[in-house]
Amino acid sequence: MDPLFTLTAAISVGAAMMTVTRRNPVYSAVWLLVCFLAFAVIFLKLSAPFLAAIHVLVYTGAILVLFLFVIMLLNLQPDEIAEEYSTKAKLGVAAMCVVLFGFLAIPLGTDPAWSGPLPEVGAEFGSVAHVGRLLFKDYALVFELVSVLIIVAMFGAMVLAKKRLRYRIPHRRQLDDLPPPNILADHPYVPNPGPIDRRPEPRPDDEEGAM
Amino acid sequence: MSAYLVLSAALFAIGTYGVLARRNLIIVLMSLELMLNGVNIALVVFTLGHSAGVAEGAALPHGHVFVLVVMAVAAAEVAVGLAIVISLFRTRRTVDLNDLQSLNG
Numbered sequence: 001m002d003p004l005f006t007l008t009a010a011i012s013v014g015a016a017m018m019t020v021t022r023r024n025p026v027y028s029a030v031w032l033l034v035c036f037l038a039f040a041v042i043f044l045k046l047s048a049p050f051l052a053a054i055h056v057l058v059y060t061g062a063i064l065v066l067f068l069f070v071i072m073l074l075n076l077q078p079d080e081i082a083e084e085y086s087t088k089a090k091l092g093v094a095a096m097c098v099v100l101f102g103f104l105a106i107p108l109g110t111d112p113a114w115s116g117p118l119p120e121v122g123a124e125f126g127s128v129a130h131v132g133r134l135l136f137k138d139y140a141l142v143f144e145l146v147s148v149l150i151i152v153a154m155f156g157a158m159v160l161a162k163k164r165l166r167y168r169i170p171h172r173r174q175l176d177d178l179p180p181p182n183i184l185a186d187h188p189y190v191p192n193p194g195p196i197d198r199r200p201e202p203r204p205d206d207e208e209g210a211m
Numbered sequence: 212m213s214a215y216l217v218l219s220a221a222l223f224a225i226g227t228y229g230v231l232a233r234r235n236l237i238i239v240l241m242s243l244e245l246m247l248n249g250v251n252i253a254l255v256v257f258t259l260g261h262s263a264g265v266a267e268g269a270a271l272p273h274g275h276v277f278v279l280v281v282m283a284v285a286a287a288e289v290a291v292g293l294a295i296v297i298s299l300f301r302t303r304r305t306v307d308l309n310d311l312q313s314l315n316g
Contacts, residue, residue, distance in 0.1 A: 001214060005214065005215075009214070009218045012218070012222065013218070013221050013222070013225070016221075016222055016225040016226070016245050017225055019225075019229065019238075019241055019242070019245065020225055020226070020228055020229030020232075020233065020238065020241075020242050020245070022238075025235060025237045025238055025241075028237075028238050028241055029241065032241050032244070032245070035245070035248075036248070039251075039252065042215070042218070042252060043252075043255060046215065046252075046255045046256060046259055047259060048255050048258075048259075048272070048275055048278075050275065051255065051275055051278055051279070054279065054282065055282070058282050058285075058286055059244070059248075059282070062286060063244065063285065063286060063289050066289060066290065066293055067237065067240070067241065067289070067293070070237065070293045070296060071237060073297065074237075074296075074297070074300050074306065076306065080304070080305070080306070081235060081306075082233075082234040082235040082305070082306055082307035082308065082309075082310075083234065083309075084232075084233065084234055084235075085232060085234065089232070090232045093228055093231045093232040094228055094232070096231075097224045097225070097227050097228040097231075098224070100223075100224050100227055101220055101221055101223075101224035104220035104223060104224065105216070105217045105220040105221065108213065108216040108217065108220060108253075109213045109214075109216060109217045109220075110213070111213070113260070114212045114213045114216055114260055115212070115213050116212060116263075117212070118212055119212075119259060119260065119262065119263030119264070120263075121259065121262050121263075121270055122270075125262065125270060125272060126272045126275060130271065130272055131272055131275050131276065131279070134271055134272065134273060134275070134276055135276055135279070138273075138276075139276045142276065142280060146279075146280055146283045146284075149283065149284065149287055150283060150286070150287055152287075153286075153287030153288075153290050153291050154290065156290075156291050156294065157290040157291050157293070157294035158294075160291065160294035160295055160297070160298050161293075161294040161297045161298060163301075
């Protein structure tokens with residue numbers, strides 16, 4: 001078998017396993033970076049140079065940076081990183097995934113239609129000119145729809161991550177303290193109560209106002 | 212060619228493990244990316260396989276367009292998903308999936 005493929009496949013599978021098993025999301029993100037770079041090499045092996053370039057640009061350049069940016073923004077403390085399931089439950093899920101791998105890999109790996117070596121295609125195959133011609137002639141409508149999707153996602157992300165919406169749906173705990181909503185009012189929502197109080201909640205046995 | 216397909220199946224399975232067995236919302240989203248990448252590799256292999264035997268220069272990489280669309284959808288999904296993570300963390304102070312059960316009824 002091709003040594004370059006064996007090396008890249010081993011790196012990508014190993015890095016993917018490290019990604020899903022690290023406890024700290026920062027380590028996961030860095031292993032994901034290794035994995036994505038290995039994927040780019042695999043795309044080059046599969047005569048898809050344009051896809052390899054786009055993969056590096058989009059995944060490592062945009063998506064991974066977004067992940068790292070959000071991790072930085074959340075600034076999770078060690079006790080805020082989610083607790084994980086028990087080892088027994090994880091082993092159960094792992095066994096199920098091995099079965100899933102078998103279901104996928106055995107038919108694909110033994111199908112005679114895909115058993116040969118990689119076919120020879122011209123050097124033009126998968127180049128920017130080649131893919132670009134398809135994208136803007138045969139699939140022009142798809143291209144436009146994707147751009148609409150990305151614009152909608154951009155607005156959605158901006159609205160969702162906005163710090164202060166003018167009106168916010170109250171939390172259930174706040175709802176219990178509120179008078180019943182005036183259904184004739186223009187806005188049934190309560191106004192934004194302002195920035196969240198990040199101090200720990202006082203315990204019930206504390207005196208009112210005591211620190 | 213089958214080795215590449217087995218690799219894509221392996222990545223899909225590893226991603227599934229990450230989605231099901233982890234409780235940190237950020238790592239679940241990363242595992243989702245792994246699954247999408249496994250599918251992308253399979254699509255590129257199929258493109259190459261269907262181009263075999265076609266005259267030189269006549270084979271067109273139709274499958275690559277699908278991969279580009281999948282990448283765009285993945286980017287949009289991550290942008291919205293991470294925005295949801297940020298707003299959840301702002302209101303609930305947690306990224307643990309088991310703490311987010313208010314839609315559970």
